[in-house]
Amino acid sequence: MARLVSSDSMFASQPPSREFVIDTPEVSVVMPCLNEEAGLAACIEKIRLVYKESGIIGEIIVADNGSTDCSVEIAERLGVSVVHQPLLGYGSAYLKGFSAARGDYLVMADADDTYDFSLIPVFISKLKDQGFDFVTGSRYAKGGDRNIPFLHRYVGNPLLTLVLNLLFQACYSDVYCGYRAFTRKAYDLIQPVSPGMEFNLELAINAHLAGLKVDEIPISLAVRKGVSKLNTFRDGWRSLRMMLLYCPNSTFLLPGLTLFITGALLHLFVLLRVLRWDGRPSSTITGLFATILTVVGFQVLSLGLHAKTYSWSRRFDRDNQTLEGFYRLFKLETGLAVGTILILSGMGILTYFLLYWLHTELQPLPFPEWIPPAASLIIVGFNVVFTSLFVSAMSLSKQDQ
Numbered sequence: 074m075a076r077l078v079s080s081d082s083m084f085a086s087q088p089p090s091r092e093f094v095i096d097t098p099e100v101s102v103v104m105p106c107l108n109e110e111a112g113l114a115a116c117i118e119k120i121r122l123v124y125k126e127s128g129i130i131g132e133i134i135v136a137d138n139g140s141t142d143c144s145v146e147i148a149e150r151l152g153v154s155v156v157h158q159p160l161l162g163y164g165s166a167y168l169k170g171f172s173a174a175r176g177d178y179l180v181m182a183d184a185d186d187t188y189d190f191s192l193i194p195v196f197i198s199k200l201k202d203q204g205f206d207f208v209t210g211s212r213y214a215k216g217g218d219r220n221i222p223f224l225h226r227y228v229g230n231p232l233l234t235l236v237l238n239l240l241f242q243a244c245y246s247d248v249y250c251g252y253r254a255f256t257r258k259a260y261d262l263i264q265p266v267s268p269g270m271e272f273n274l275e276l277a278i279n280a281h282l283a284g285l286k287v288d289e290i291p292i293s294l295a296v297r298k299g300v301s302k303l304n305t306f307r308d309g310w311r312s313l314r315m316m317l318l319y320c321p322n323s324t325f326l327l328p329g330l331t332l333f334i335t336g337a338l339l340h341l342f343v344l345l346r347v348l349r350w351d352g353r354p355s356s357t358i359t360g361l362f363a364t365i366l367t368v369v370g371f372q373v374l375s376l377g378l379h380a381k382t383y384s385w386s387r388r389f390d391r392d393n394q395t396l397e398g399f400y401r402l403f404k405l406e407t408g409l410a411v412g413t414i415l416i417l418s419g420m421g422i423l424t425y426f427l428l429y430w431l432h433t434e435l436q437p438l439p440f441p442e443w444i445p446p447a448a449s450l451i452i453v454g455f456n457v458v459f460t461s462l463f464v465s466a467m468s469l470s471k472q473d474q
Contacts, residue, residue, distance in 0.1 A: 100124075100131035100197060101176030104184040105166035107138040110147055112186035112298030117151050119190040127194040135184065136170030138162070144184075163302070164265065164272030171260060180254045186298045187220070188252045192290060196254035199288055206259040206285035209245070209277065210252035210292035217293030218247075222301075225249075229309050236313065237274065240320040243281045245289070249273050249312075252292055259285050270308040271315045278319050318380065325377025332370030339363035340446045360445030367449045368456075375460045408461025415454030422447035 102120050106113060117133055124131045133153040137145050138161060148155045158169035171179060178197050182188050188210070199208045212218040218226050234248045251273055255263075263279040265272055280287055317324045339348070340363040346354035422443055430438060438444075 098130055098132040098176045100129050100178045100180060100193070101134060101171075101174035102131060102180040102182060102190075102193070103134045103136060103167060103170035103174055104182055105136045105138055105163055105170065106140055106144050106148070106184045107161075107166070107302055108140050108142045108144060109184040109299055110140075110142040110144045113144050113184045114147050114151060115186045115298070116182070116184050116190070117148070117153055119186075120193070123190050123193050129194065129197065132174070132176060134170050134173055136166040136173075138166040160268065162268035162272075163270045164267040164275075165269075167272055168265065168268075174257075177257050178254060179257060179260055181251065183251050185301075187295045189292060189295070192252075192292060193254075195290055199290070200254060200256055203288075204286060205288045207255045207263075207276075207280040207287045208253065209247070209287070209289055210250045211245075211247040211289040212250055212292055212294050213247045214289060214291035215293075217291060220294045220296050224305060225303075229305065233274070233309070233312055233316075237278065237316055240316055240323055241278060241281055243277070245277055247289070248277045250292070255280070255285075259283075267315065269311055270303060271312045274312050274315060275319075278316065282319075321377040321380035325373050325380060329370050329373030329375075329377055332366050333374060334370070336363045336366030336368070336370055336449070339366060340449065343442045344446065346442075355442070357441045357444065360442050364445045364449045364452075368452045371453050371456055375456060378460065378464060403461075403464075405461055405465040408457055408465070412454045412457030412461065415450045415457060417454075419447040419450030419452075419454060422450070 104113075104116060113135070117135075120131075120133055123129070135144075135148040135153055135155045137148075137155055137157050139159065145155055154173065156169050156173045158166045167181060171181075178200055180193060180196060182190070192210075196208050199205045212221060213231075221230065230247065230249050234245055237243060237248050238245060253276065255276075259280065262283050262285070263276060265275045265279065267275045340360065342348040343355050343360050343363060348355040348359065350359075426438055426440075426444065426447075430436070
């Protein structure tokens with residue numbers, strides 16, 4: 074429980090001391106802070122009042138992200154924990170703040186006095202009494218979005234929410250809300266790493282991928298105190314980019330498989346001479362397009378496999394039977410053997426035609442359509458070798474469990 078500590082803040086020579094220190098806090102409210110002197114004090118006082126009225130044993134952590142105003146002085150004067158994150162970024166500040174948090178239940182909120190802190194007990198009740206792992210506020214659930222800037226309110230946030238729900242089959246109504254609560258166990262499982270504003274999206278995506286029990290609470294956004302740090306187009310693009318990278322099936326596997334199969338079939342049609350232009354069988358030029366499609370398709374597939382393996386290693390795909398079966402069959406030695414066979418096959422074809430070409434004193438080759446697929450075999454073979462090395466390294470921890 075809380076114990077009172079005397080304060081000598083009247084003496085300029087003494088460092089500001091805390092009003093109270095929590096030995097074993099149950100709840101930790103973490104607020105990122107970059108020049109938030111306009112709203113920080115109000116946020117701290119409101120949170121403390123909620124703690125007192127609700128009987129919550131909690132702490133407040135301000136994660137300073139390089140403030141040049143009086144924010145740090147305000148937080149220290151009011152006796153809350155202040156941690157300093159020299160790496161700039163909304164997500165970076167939260168990562169530092171959560172690493173210092175000691176509570177079993179973690180609450181994230183902005184320091185601009187836009188959120189209703191009287192809802193903290195509702196968030197905690199959802200986690201503690203109703204068994205949810207991850208609870209997020211929603212400004213759109215009951216019309217609490219009136220103070221969101223116009224472009225964000227009607228375009229940016231709804232569009233990002235729609236894309237996330239479509240890509241991940243989720244059902245969020247406000248993926249960019251910065252007022253959330255989750256258990257420490259859930260946070261440790263989510264393992265966010267994003268340094269910027271996309272941190273919010275990563276939390277929502279990983280909570281869904283990890284199979285956590287998720288709920289939403291309607292909230293209303295108040296008028297912001299201070300200047301917003303959100304960069305509409307930069308942060309919007311970073312958020313979209315992160316979602317695409319976190320959805321390998323739609324972003325990599327399906328496009329890659331389509332390109333690879335199309336290129337392989339095109340190679341086959343050229344070799345069988347069933348593909349004709351104006352009555353003439355297709356040859357080298359068509360084969361080059363087939364090589365492009367095959368190689369690009371395989372590289373995209375490789376990226377998708379890397380992304381899936383990364384997700385699997387973090388247990389988000391722990392029940393993926395396809396990946397389980399793949400890694401039972403796929404070993405480093407298997408990949409190296411397959412890649413070597415492809416490389417030697419392609420080099421064998423090219424060597425044969427090179428010797429033939431030299432033997433005929435550089436006369437035109439009789440079957441030039443074999444050159445592009447030989448090049449494809451070599452390039453794909455080397456990709457298989459290095460992909461095998463990379464994927465095996467990433468999957469070691471998972472295979473050894």
